[in-house]
Amino acid sequence: MPSGPCALGIDLGTGSTKAVLLSTSGTQLSVASARVALSRPQPDWVESDPEEWWSSVKKVVRKVLGGTGACVGGIGLSGQMHGLVLARADGSVVRPAVLSLDRRALGDLDAYRALAPDLLRTLGNPLVPGMAGPLLHWLAAHEAGALEEADWALQPKDWLRLRLVGQAGSEPGDASGTLLFDLRQNAWAFGLMNALGLPTSLLAPLGRSSEVAGGLSPWAARELGLPAGIPVAFGSSDTAAALVGTGLSVVGPVQLTVGSAAQVVTLRCQPQADPGLRYHVFASAVPDIWYALAAVQVAGVALTWALETFAATWEEAYKLLAASPEGARGALFVPHLTGARSPSMNASARGGFMGLELGHDRADVLRSVFEGVAFSIAEAAATLPELSAVPSLYLAGGGSLHPAWRQLLCDVLDKTLLVVEDPNASARGAALLGGQAAGIVGEVDRQPHAVSRVQPDRRAHRLLGTAFERWKDAARLSSATMGPQPGR
Numbered sequence: 475m476p477s478g479p480c481a482l483g484i485d486l487g488t489g490s491t492k493a494v495l496l497s498t499s500g501t502q503l504s505v506a507s508a509r510v511a512l513s514r515p516q517p518d519w520v521e522s523d524p525e526e527w528w529s530s531v532k533k534v535v536r537k538v539l540g541g542t543g544a545c546v547g548g549i550g551l552s553g554q555m556h557g558l559v560l561a562r563a564d565g566s567v568v569r570p571a572v573l574s575l576d577r578r579a580l581g582d583l584d585a586y587r588a589l590a591p592d593l594l595r596t597l598g599n600p601l602v603p604g605m606a607g608p609l610l611h612w613l614a615a616h617e618a619g620a621l622e623e624a625d626w627a628l629q630p631k632d633w634l635r636l637r638l639v640g641q642a643g644s645e646p647g648d649a650s651g652t653l654l655f656d657l658r659q660n661a662w663a664f665g666l667m668n669a670l671g672l673p674t675s676l677l678a679p680l681g682r683s684s685e686v687a688g689g690l691s692p693w694a695a696r697e698l699g700l701p702a703g704i705p706v707a708f709g710s711s712d713t714a715a716a717l718v719g720t721g722l723s724v725v726g727p728v729q730l731t732v733g734s735a736a737q738v739v740t741l742r743c744q745p746q747a748d749p750g751l752r753y754h755v756f757a758s759a760v761p762d763i764w765y766a767l768a769a770v771q772v773a774g775v776a777l778t779w780a781l782e783t784f785a786a787t788w789e790e791a792y793k794l795l796a797a798s799p800e801g802a803r804g805a806l807f808v809p810h811l812t813g814a815r816s817p818s819m820n821a822s823a824r825g826g827f828m829g830l831e832l833g834h835d836r837a838d839v840l841r842s843v844f845e846g847v848a849f850s851i852a853e854a855a856a857t858l859p860e861l862s863a864v865p866s867l868y869l870a871g872g873g874s875l876h877p878a879w880r881q882l883l884c885d886v887l888d889k890t891l892l893v894v895e896d897p898n899a900s901a902r903g904a905a906l907l908g909g910q911a912a913g914i915v916g917e918v919d920r921q922p923h924a925v926s927r928v929q930p931d932r933r934a935h936r937l938l939g940t941a942f943e944r945w946k947d948a949a950r951l952s953s954a955t956m957g958p959q960p961g962r
Contacts, residue, residue, distance in 0.1 A: 479547030483905025486553035491530035506537035518577040521570040550908025551709030553631025560624035579608035598657035598747035607653035627676035639688030642678040646757035647710035683759035707911035710759040719903030732874040736773035752817035768854035769815035774873035776809035797837035801941035807846035816854035823953040866890035872897030885934040892924035
C-alpha cells in the first residue's frame with residue numbers, strides 16, 4: 475500500500491457492489507466486489523435491501539484497503555440509475571429500495587401523459603416505469619404512510635452518500651434519470667412535482683459530481699475502517715461515472731458498455747432530446763456536457779437467466795457459441811424479460827423464444843440467447859444519429875470480456891470494436907471524481923485507451939443480418955401479443 479494519498483471509488487450496482495483504489499496518477503491499486511441480492515415480492519416488482527448494500531460496501535471497502543485506510547484522501551461514488559430509496563434524515567430506510575427493473579408503476583405513466591405538453595417537454599426523456607418519478611407517484615397512492623415517514627427520495631448512490639456523510643444530496647447525472655428533472659434548466663422540475671401532487675421536500679439539494687459533498691462521518695469511518703473527515707464527492711450515475719472511468723470526455727466517439735444492462739452512449743454539447751423519444755438524454759459528470767443513451771434493459775441479466783434456466787456454465791455457453799452457426803439455425807430469442815427500452819420504450823413488452831423446432835439442440839437455443847441480446851443492442855444503437863458517422867465503437871464493461879462474445883457483438887454491429895479492457899469503469903470513474911473533489915487527482919484521459927480491437931467478419935455479418943431482420947419481426951410480434959398476464 476503506497477504511503478501517498480489514494481482515491482477510493484465505490485460503485486453500487488444492481489447485482490453487486492465494487493470498490494477500487496487508485497493512485498494519484500490513476501493507476502488501479504486494488505479492486506474488490508461483492509454480490510447483492512434482488513427480491514421479487516410480487517410479479518413485476520424488483521426490490522433490494524439497502525442494509526444489504528451497506529454490508530456489501532463495508533466488505534468491499536475493507537477488502538480493497540487491505541487492512542489500512544490511512545492512504546485514502548478522497549472518496550467518490552457511482553451507482554445504478556433510476557429506482558427509488560425512501561430514507562429518513564439519519565440514513566435509515568423506510569422500506570426496501572425499488573429498482574429500475576420494477577414495473578409496478580406502469581399505470582402511473584398515465585398521470586404523466588395527462589400533464590401539460592410543456593411540462594413533459596422539460597423532461598427530454600421517454601417515460602419509463604422504473605424511474606423515481608412514476609415510482610414515487612405509485613407509492614403516494616399505495617403506501618402513503620411510507621411517503622409521510624420519509625425525509626428524502628433518493629437514488630441508490632445518493633442514499634449511500636447520506637450514510638457516509640450524514641447529509642442528503644444529489645447531482646444532475648442521477649437526477650436527470652428520475653423523470654423529475656428539467657433537462658433544459660439543469661434543475662429539479664418542481665412544477666412537474668406540484669402537478670403530480672408529489673412533495674417537493676423529498677428532493678435533495680443538487681451539487682456537482684466532482685464537488686465535495688461532505689466529510690466522512692465518525693460513525694461511517696468506524697464502520698469502514700477509515701479515518702473520519704475524508705472528503706466525499708457527490709459522484710454520479712454508473713453510466714456517467716463509467717464515461718469518466720474509460721476517459722470518454724469529447725464529443726464524437728460512441729461507446730458500448732455491456733453489463734447487467736447495455737448502453738450505447740455518445741456525448742453532446744446540448745441536451746438535445748430525440749423527437750421520437752427512442753433514447754435518453756442525461757447529464758454527464760462534467761458540467762455543461764450531456765450524453766445520449768440508447769438503453770437495453772437486460773443484457774447480462776438475460777444471459778445469466780438463460781444459463782441458470784438451462785443449467786449451463788459460462789464456459790459451456792461460450793463453447794456452444796461455436797457449435798451452432800450464425801443465426802442459430804433459425805432459433806430466435808427476444809430478451810425483453812423486464813420490458814423494452816430503446817427504441818420502442820415499451821415497458822409491457824415480453825420476451826420469448828420463437829422459430830423453435832424439434833431439430834434444434836441446446837447449442838442453438840443458447841446461441842439464440844446471445845444473438846438476441848446482440849440484436850437488441852444493435853437495434854438500440856441504430857437510434858443514435860451519431861452511429862452512422864463512426865467506423866468503430868469503444869467497447870467497455872465487465873459483461874463483454876469473452877472473445878467469442880465480443881466477436882458476435884462486432885459481427886452484428888458491423889463496426890470495429892476498440893476494446894477498453896476495464897471491467898471496473900464505473901468504480902474507477904467514481905474514484906477519479908473523488909480524487910478530483912479532494913484535489914489529489916488531476917486531469918483524466920480525454921480519450922479511452924483501447925488495448926485491442928475486434929474486426930467484423932463480413933460473411934458472419936451477412937448471415938447474422940438475415941437473422942436480425944427475422945428477429946425484428948419476432949420482437950414486434952412478441953411485444954404486440956404478449957402483454958401483462960392476468961392478475962399482474
